[in-house]
Amino acid sequence: MAKPTAITNDLRRLRFEADEMTQAELAKRVGVTRQTILAIEQGKYSPSLEVAFKIAQVFGVPLEQAFQYPGEG
Amino acid sequence: MAKPTAITNDLRRLRFEADEMTQAELAKRVGVTRQTILAIEQGKYSPSLEVAFKIAQVFGVPLEQAFQYPGEG
DNA sequence: TCACCATGTATGTTATTTTTGACATGACAT
DNA sequence: ATGTCATGTCAAAAATAACATACATGGTGA
Numbered sequence: 001m002a003k004p005t006a007i008t009n010d011l012r013r014l015r016f017e018a019d020e021m022t023q024a025e026l027a028k029r030v031g032v033t034r035q036t037i038l039a040i041e042q043g044k045y046s047p048s049l050e051v052a053f054k055i056a057q058v059f060g061v062p063l064e065q066a067f068q069y070p071g072e073g
Numbered sequence: 074m075a076k077p078t079a080i081t082n083d084l085r086r087l088r089f090e091a092d093e094m095t096q097a098e099l100a101k102r103v104g105v106t107r108q109t110i111l112a113i114e115q116g117k118y119s120p121s122l123e124v125a126f127k128i129a130q131v132f133g134v135p136l137e138q139a140f141q142y143p144g145e146g
Numbered sequence: 147t148c149a150c151c152a153t154g155t156a157t158g159t160t161a162t163t164t165t166t167g168a169c170a171t172g173a174c175a176t
Numbered sequence: 177a178t179g180t181c182a183t184g185t186c187a188a189a190a191a192t193a194a195c196a197t198a199c200a201t202g203g204t205g206a
Contacts, residue, residue: 007122022182036164038184045163046122048192049080053142063136069126095152109194111154118193121162 007046014059030054080119087132
């Protein structure tokens with residue numbers, strides 16, 4: 001909803017914990033382009049709900065473990 | 074990512090369980106317009122991750138309890 | 147009947163997300 | 177030195193989410 005998104009994520013950590021999966025590999029599995037993964041990791045914007053779900057699914061974690069919304073806990 | 078979104082939600086049920094909160098009231102609390110809530114309830118499109126988080130927050134439930142992604146388990 | 151409220155519909159506009167392609171950099175191996 | 181790989185940057189365009197406004201409908205109550 002905003003340019004500097006308030007949502008943070010742990011994609012980077014999750015990728016490295018997942019056998020150092022590359023951005024390209026993650027992008028392929030999620031079904032988006034590499035630039036999209038990169039932009040999300042950098043916090044340029046937050047992904048759509050669908051993409052967020054898919055990312056969490058690839059890592060096998062609940063969505064809230066991949067993406068955090070401040071004020072949530 | 075597609076027009077007919079694969080994501081389903083329980084906004085309607087959650088609203089009624091929350092003392093029959095109206096669409097307008099939910100919209101106000103979330104910080105979006107009534108049309109946005111209506112469109113989401115009708116599955117016209119899925120909300121942004123940020124709006125999804127806020128909605129779950131209003132109802133005091135985890136995001137996955139408000140929105141479901143098929144194939145999640 | 148009349149007013150009000152919640153919901154739904156319709157249309158158009160703006161903002162944001164996502165895509166694609168091209169190019170730059172540092173690390174590493176040949 | 178050359179090639180490859182992962183990452184990062186930039187920019188334009190397409191797709192989708194969100195906005196605003198107006199209007200329609202069914203229910204409820206005065």
